[in-house]
Amino acid sequence: MRVFAIAEHRLGELNPTSFELLNLANKIKGDGTSEAVIIGDETLSNSLASHADTVWSISGDQLENYNPESHADVLLQLFKREPPDTVLLGNTSQGYELAPLIAAKLHCPIVTDIVEASPEQKGLTVSRYIYQGKLMVDLKISRTPCILTVRQGIFKNEAKLSGKIIKLKLNPTKPPKRRFLKLIEPEKCEVDICKADAIVAIGRGATASLQLATKLAALIGGTLAGSRPVIDSGLLTKDRQVGISGKTVKPKIYIALGISGAFQHTIGMKDSELIIAVNKDPQAPIFNVAHYGAIADVQEILPKIINKLEEHPPTPTT
Ligand SMILES: Cc1cc2nc3c(=O)[nH]c(=O)nc-3n(C[C@H](O)[C@H](O)[C@H](O)COP(=O)(O)OP(=O)(O)OC[C@H]3O[C@@H](n4cnc5c(N)ncnc54)[C@H](O)[C@@H]3O)c2cc1C
CATH class of the missing domain: 3.40.50.1220 (TPP-binding domain)
Structure with a gap:
């Protein structure tokens, strides 16, 4: 299956969750492909290529800074040309926002905060916690495409690949209602x-x-x-x-x-x-x-x- 992982970046650095998404993509792709998508910062494509079969590096008008509307817009354009079977996003504040936007537009199933996924003959089985972590459920998804947000810190094994990088120029089809003004950094954590x-x-x-x-x-x-x-x-x-x-x-x-x-x-x-x-x-x-x-x-x-x-x-x- 074609598994797309939507990378996250800020101030020239990839969020490590991007690699975790690719680790999961490599685990479930079977004889298909793991495909990273990076929007707005071409310079980070090489790092992603060491974990993916293909990297789609998208640049275009006002895509440098994360904007849910513009990013969802260009992702949908990409997926029209390159239909995914599964799309992985981090269970992060960006992922919470983008994943349902894309799922609604594609009319496809979405499961959030998954902690495990394995390929089945037809589709995927994914696991997530419910009732505030008291129970874990396995969900079978047989429709494609499906959208998954993935809990951080779980899929850490590293795959060393050397994927190809495909550069794409895509502009949002309409101006977003929200505009990026400035980045306000959170207070630095004492430790990670x-x-x-x-x-x-x-x-x-x-x-x-x-x-x-x-x-x-x-x-x-x-x-x-x-x-x-x-x-x-x-x-x-x-x-x-x-x-x-x-x-x-x-x-x-x-x-x-x-x-x-x-x-x-x-x-x-x-x-x-x-x-x-x-x-x-x-x-x-x-x-x-x-x-x-x-x-x-x-x-x-x-x-x-x-x-x-x-x-x-x-x-x-x-
Ligand atoms: C919605 C929800 C979310 C939660 N999220 C989290 C979470 O993210 N992280 C988390 O940790 N908990 C979380 N909790 C709380 C969780 O349920 C437990 O209450 C908590 O983990 C217990 O912490 P504890 O083991 O330190 O304390 P306790 O359960 O009180 O255990 C203390 C232990 O120390 C042992 N002990 C006491 N004195 C000594 C000694 N001198 N030497 C050796 N052993 C000793 C005792 O035998 C006992 O086993 C959450 C609960 C809810 C309801």
Whole structure:
């Protein structure tokens, strides 16, 4: 099938979600093609070409800055010429806006915030959470094209391709009702836990151990994160929250300290490469997702781990 991934960019940089969309496109394309679409910044086409069979690089009047009406307009022109089977967009503020616009114009099905997709003999099966993450449903989509918005931070495996770049000049068919005036940047986050290779996450059971956890994080070159109660208590900032209403992370190592393992938390970290949990309750559900677990008091075990690490500092990995 032909799977199109709509790349996002701002101030000359691609949003990493663009590559995740292409990773998913490569996973589901079968003997078809993964095709990136970038609107308004030709210079980013080369990076996309390393993850896609084809890159459609669209330029035209007033397309440099994101405008939902103009971008939907040129996407629809492209899809008229090059009919897609599936269109992937990030489950981002741009994706929320563009995806339904395109789906309505194409009269086709749309599923938002998917976390999994696999090809079927006819169409696709996609998975998404419902009821605020309490249940997951599988949906079969047999009509094409279909539009999917994809949760960020999930499809991280990298495919190295060297796709061809096709440049297209397309102008919106009518002037948009909205105009781009200026970009107001959000306040800089303290950290981006999604990019961390090592995370030390503290839960309600480890709030008294913040200093020790900070020391552990420093020793392993990691970043501090937390469960929702820890964020709500103000101990850590919101940008460090892991889980369904926080961030999805996939570090090389995730150390969960005093975290019970409610599904709203584990949804955001269960795909980490190595999970180590410390909890004094042997029944804590965090042990169901952990690769290694210690039934212990965080306050007692952390000084021992820190001593060991100070004696034998870990060698940095890349
Ligand atoms: C709509 C909705 C969205 C939500 N979103 C999120 C989200 O994004 N992220 C999130 O994390 N949660 C989220 N939650 C909350 C979630 O349901 C849990 O309440 C939360 O994850 C529990 O956090 P916790 O594990 O830190 O605390 P608790 O559940 O209170 O667990 C504390 C754990 O620490 C252990 N413990 C206590 N003392 C020690 C000690 N000294 N040493 C070792 N272990 C100890 C206890 O045995 C226990 O298992 C959400 C809930 C809802 C309803």
